[in-house]
Amino acid sequence: MDDIYIDALRGVLTDRCTLQAVRDIEGGQSAEALWQAIEESGFADALLPEVEGGAGLSLTEAFPLLELCGAFVVPVPLAETMVARSLLAQAGVPRPGGSIALAQGRLQNDDTLVCERVSFGRVADWVLVGLGKTCLLLPADAAASTAAVAPLDATLSWSAPAQAAALPVSGVADVRVPLACVLAAQLAGALMSVFTRTLQYANDRNQFGRPIGKFQAIQHQLGVISEHAFAARMAAQMGCSTDRLRVAIAKARTSEAALEVAALSHSIHGAIGFTEEFDLQMYTRRLHAWRQAGGSESHWHDVVGAELVDRRDGLALDLIRATTDPA
Template identity: 60%
Template sequence: MDDLFSDAVAQLLRDLSTPDAVRAMEAGGDHRTLWQAIEQAGFADALVPEAQGGAGLALHEVFGVLSLCGTHALPVPLGETVLARGWLARAGVAAPSGSTVFAEAEAGNGELVCPLVRTGRVADQVLVARGGAVRLLPVATAQALPAGFVLDVALRWPAQAWEAGTPVQGDAKALHLLQAVLYAAQLAGALRAAFDRTLAYANERQQFGRPIGKFQAIQHQLAVMAEHVFAARTAAQLGCRATDLVPEALHVAIAKARTSEAALEVAGMAHAIHGAIGFTAEFDLQLYTRRLHAWRQAAGSESYWHGVAGRRHLDSGEALVLDTIRAATELA
């Protein structure tokens, strides 16, 4: 079921989330056509139980879908909406139509302020965590200002907007785990896309009468990139290992730490092999490496999740870190 689901998503994204389409939407072009195609196909309801009209998949079964969002540099929040609708369904809240993203609020001079809402520029609703509570708020009623990545915004609502929002039961800490595992999966997809394009470029670019991929120094860099890409994918899959929705914190820590670590290394080597051309707006590589840098820090960078993993090890009572890692990665 999950393979069929992922294959269907992949076909749609190959047709509608092309590099040229991504550029157009990042520049402010219409994103509604793409979102409507996704929503009409039912992909956003992958984690919603069948009794509520969804596909009834578990988190580990949608890893392929979440990864594809990175593989195709998807400029609309499909991954966020998949997780948000699954969360809302389990909280007994009917999910509104349109896309939903995540954010954390902070106090701000009588306003409700979310300083960085990932993909908020093209979202319809936001699941806002404030303290230990979570509420669903509409983007249309907020003031939006540019922030971070080109599709990110800072949102400001009047103070009364919080009380007017829809209360959503659930632990805000668990919601943060979902955000982290989402970005880990998307990083895995973007890492693979950056590697594939770099490998193709190395086999096409001629220097001194032969492809640069024939030179040992380039081959070494490609080998190191491949190691990071496939280790990151394995870690991201571990992060999604959950029978229902919320994964175990140590699995998430391993996933996000390893994928964020790989993002820096792979982006750097990809641009080194491409030379100056990789940074240009006309070249596709930057669509993926910009996302690698943005998602690396989203929901906590590798240093944050290394700390989480370290505390989990200390709490486990295991004498060796290796024993903790073995226990966490043991196949069921």
């Protein structure tokens, strides 16, 4: 990808998506001003063809942009909106203004459509919902909202009459695949941010007359964090596609890394890392939330395992080569 796109988005996020702005939105302040600035920058349409006002980027080319959304813990579904608008364009569905979350839904006995713990469900304008073999675009303000553990997430439910406003979207077989794809990329960005911040802290924090990063035990923990962060980033980059198996590997590896990196970074920081005033917790909370969203590592490990078991032609090694080939 041309660095001009990466630098431009980084500039927008540096100016408008400070950690204080993230704190304010998590605390209940409106995200409208931030989303409007992002909308005006044009990055929400980055995956659309140029004839439709986009940049014509492929999903693979857009990986650095999706990763930046995680590195800046962007408190609106920018990465999800990029992918959702691309899916709507491919299906020939008019794209609404505003942000779009991705979620998997289920129908209750009374025909209420429920989406559990929607990532960015509290701040999204629309939700692209996978429901069996169908996919629906629904307005978020028509849903009943229940707070989830993560401050930006929510469980959303649409009554049968509220579903009348839904727009059917064809060609999306399983919304969990694009959701897991963007979550893996954002996890990769957040993991790298946690690593760099923890490394800096270890170099700055002095104990017994020298930086704690000079102690062998801390160096070992930093080494493990770096292994997980860089391996997860590579998996997310190779899995930034529409291929279900590649996405499964990417989400499984990044979710697995999230658990280890969050624990080790807090171990190095000690008690200060958990405090509200310290920035680390803003990243590690996202690691835990995104690890579970769209299916945790155990779910996607099952997907990969089922593919290996059901494979009738070729060797398992052939499958591994095919899914790890960066080309």
